[in-house]
Amino acid sequence: MQPHHLVARAGRWYPVAWEPGRRDWRIYRADRMAVRSPGGPRFTRRELPGGDAASFVAARFKGSQGADAWPCQAGVIVHLPAGGVLPFAGDGIVEAVGPDRCRARLGSWSWNGLAAALLRFDADVEVADSPALRRAFAAVAAIATSISCLLRSFL
The missing domain is CATH 3.30.70.250 (Malonyl-CoA ACP transacylase, ACP-binding)
Structure with missing residues (x-):
């Protein structure tokens, strides 16, 4: 994964990252992750859709692929x-x-x-x-x- 932001929501931390294998943005739960060493290859930072990580996470939690709105x-x-x-x-x-x-x-x-x-x-x-x-x-x-x-x- 290529990490982009770390967002706090409802008492948990969620890394937002680009997943090259799936060619999509993903949200992970930090408490379910383990550090891997070495960290992996360098990558070029991508622009997150909509630009705001908190709004992106809120939208995905609502099942929306776009704006922070319920489908x-x-x-x-x-x-x-x-x-x-x-x-x-x-x-x-x-x-x-x-x-x-x-x-x-x-x-x-x-x-x-x-x-x-x-x-x-x-x-x-x-x-x-x-x-x-x-x-x-x-x-x-x-x-x-x-x-x-x-x-x-x-x-």
Whole structure:
């Protein structure tokens, strides 16, 4: 590997490096690495996509190959006050649209993951702008039904 930066995130250190064998940027966990001696051949430093190592790591952790953005994003109306959603919205955007409803724009690594994340609010959710999220809610409902049937057979 050809090291570029060392980024701290969530209590861990992550070296960001170019991997010549894969012809791609890679992120490693420093606590899982061992020093090799000698260190390897010299190399010419490359430019990291986007230029900022912390944003690059954040984007990769979200499953994005480009900007620091979730690959699956959607706008929804959550039937809860904004104050009840905001602490759990992570890097999402939440704005009040009334005393008991808010508009939220959230993201996830997958549509099913986003649907599941929205279910944690235990409130009605209106999908504002994403047919893919509507399909994901249907898929998550089918999974929940299957699990429910399976559990009933054991009880």
